Amino acid sequence: xxxxxxxxxxxxxxxxxxxxxxxxxxxxxxxxxxxxxxxxxxxxxxxxxxxxxxxxxxxxxxxxxxxxxxxxxxxxxxxxxxxxxxxxxxxxxxxxxxxxxxxxxxxxxxxxxxxxxxxxxxxxxxxxxxxxxxxxxxxxxxxxxxxxxxxxxxxxxxxxxxxxxxxxxxxxxxxxxxxxxxxxxxxxxxxxxxxxxxxxxxxxxxxxxxxxxxxxxxxxxxxxxxxxxx
Amino acid sequence: xxxxxxxxxxxxxxxxxxxxxxxxxxxxxxxxxxxxxxxxxxxxxxxxxxxxxxxxxxxxxxxxxxxxxxxxxxxxxxxxxxxxxxxxxxxxxxxxxxxxxxxxxxxxxxxxxxxxxxxxxxxxxxxxxxxxxxxxxxxxxxxxxxxxxxxxxxxxxxxxxxxxxxxxxxxxxxxxxxxxxxxxxxxxxxxxxxxxxxxxxxxxxxxxxxxxxxxxxxxxxxxxxxxxxxxxxxxxxxxxxxx
Numbered sequence: 001x002x003x004x005x006x007x008x009x010x011x012x013x014x015x016x017x018x019x020x021x022x023x024x025x026x027x028x029x030x031x032x033x034x035x036x037x038x039x040x041x042x043x044x045x046x047x048x049x050x051x052x053x054x055x056x057x058x059x060x061x062x063x064x065x066x067x068x069x070x071x072x073x074x075x076x077x078x079x080x081x082x083x084x085x086x087x088x089x090x091x092x093x094x095x096x097x098x099x100x101x102x103x104x105x106x107x108x109x110x111x112x113x114x115x116x117x118x119x120x121x122x123x124x125x126x127x128x129x130x131x132x133x134x135x136x137x138x139x140x141x142x143x144x145x146x147x148x149x150x151x152x153x154x155x156x157x158x159x160x161x162x163x164x165x166x167x168x169x170x171x172x173x174x175x176x177x178x179x180x181x182x183x184x185x186x187x188x189x190x191x192x193x194x195x196x197x198x199x200x201x202x203x204x205x206x207x208x209x210x211x212x213x214x215x216x217x218x219x220x221x222x223x224x225x226x227x228x229x230x
Numbered sequence: 231x232x233x234x235x236x237x238x239x240x241x242x243x244x245x246x247x248x249x250x251x252x253x254x255x256x257x258x259x260x261x262x263x264x265x266x267x268x269x270x271x272x273x274x275x276x277x278x279x280x281x282x283x284x285x286x287x288x289x290x291x292x293x294x295x296x297x298x299x300x301x302x303x304x305x306x307x308x309x310x311x312x313x314x315x316x317x318x319x320x321x322x323x324x325x326x327x328x329x330x331x332x333x334x335x336x337x338x339x340x341x342x343x344x345x346x347x348x349x350x351x352x353x354x355x356x357x358x359x360x361x362x363x364x365x366x367x368x369x370x371x372x373x374x375x376x377x378x379x380x381x382x383x384x385x386x387x388x389x390x391x392x393x394x395x396x397x398x399x400x401x402x403x404x405x406x407x408x409x410x411x412x413x414x415x416x417x418x419x420x421x422x423x424x425x426x427x428x429x430x431x432x433x434x435x436x437x438x439x440x441x442x443x444x445x446x447x448x449x450x451x452x453x454x455x456x457x458x459x460x461x462x463x464x465x466x467x468x469x470x471x472x473x
Binding site for chain 1: 233300301302303305306307308309310312313316317320321404407408409410411412414415422425426429435438439442443446447450
């Protein structure tokens with residue numbers, strides 16, 4: 001079985017796999033995590049705000065996103081984004097957005113639903129006395145959130161946020177359904193071109209496993225450190 | 231938006247000759263549910279075994295459980311499905327590999343087993359947390375009553391732990407249903423797959439995906455309602471959720 005295992009295929013494909021594939025995967029992960037966090041925090045603030053209507057809208061959005069499979073959401077945005085672009089710019093034909101833009105929008109919108117639940121828990125973990133003290137000091141609502149509540153919420157939720165980002169990193173492999181050259185996409189293109197499925201998929205598995213393992217090990221250490229402080 | 235809406239498309243015959251487009255989507259829904267249920271059974275059984283192992287005093291059992299969970303959690307589900315579907319038949323001995331490749335419905339079995347094992351790691355972590363959340367006294371009381379370790383788990387710890395973790399298990403079951411959509415990549419024509427092929431045949435993108443979305447929402451609603459009844463039915467008296 002492993003007798004005709006061809007390591008040379010992997011070695012030759014390395015530049016393509018990492019410069020094209022992994023760069024795409026990591027850029028998408030980083031930007032989607034950042035965008036998802038910003039949008040997700042906004043959703044969490046909407047849900048916790050006193051305005052019932054805002055809270056309902058955010059709640060429906062989050063529940064909706066969380067009940068659909070990511071693959072279906074990827075398809076939705078892939079087909080929908082060109083039409084939205086056309087509508088926004090008033091063009092006569094659907095706007096063609098690149099693979100990267102379409103997948104970035106998808107992941108920001110999708111992950112925001114998950115990040116918002118994490119941030120909501122983080123904000124709720126702050127004791128009531130803190131916003132009360134902040135408003136006693138004369139801070140406005142926005143200032144209270146900006147200087148008192150959110151920094152602590154982010155900090156408390158940091159391990160969970162990173163864990164969700166690891167999940168996001170793994171989930172980006174699903175852009176495979178759009179034939180995008182992310183890390184797995186690159187591996188699978190080489191695999192099919194050279195007829196070396198075993199080598200390429202095993203290698204992809206090892207790379208994903210190693211990166212995720214190191215990252216989750218880091219999360220565990222971080223958790224231990226935060227646990228001492230609190 | 232100058233898009234050509236046509237909601238009547240669902241009642242037109244599909245090019246496969248298996249009835250209307252709606253029939254096509256419904257057959258996808260059935261396949262989604264079949265895959266999810268089989269995967270969930272696998273996830274519950276293996277997940278429970280591994281979850282229990284992680285709570286046993288034995289160091290070996292703990293480490294086995296730890297490695298098992300890390301293995302299945304640190305690889306994308308898509309990559310795992312590829313390993314089961316493309317790699318496994320090649321690295322097995324020739325006869326076994328050939329048998330696997332010629333298996334009828336290979337995508338279905340691969341998806342159910344692959345997703346089942348993927349989810350089992352999550353079930354194991356939940357169960358470990360559930361057992362860990364029980365007061366230490368429960369285990370001691372079981373031992374004091376003369377129950378063996380197996381009996382202690384069977385009659386005391388597991389019935390309590392499973393009831394406690396029922397809410398997170400509900401969301402893991404919903405995740406299992408959603409994860410079946412990944413099987414589109416190994417050619418399983420479940421609900422998302424059927425919506426995708428309906429889009430390719432009819433060019434009615436939004437109708438196809440809207441229908442699939444509604445079906446997923448319906449399944450979610452049914453599962454959540456069913457689990458709420460189950461939760462009330464198995465609630466432990468004296469606990470917050472109890473009667």
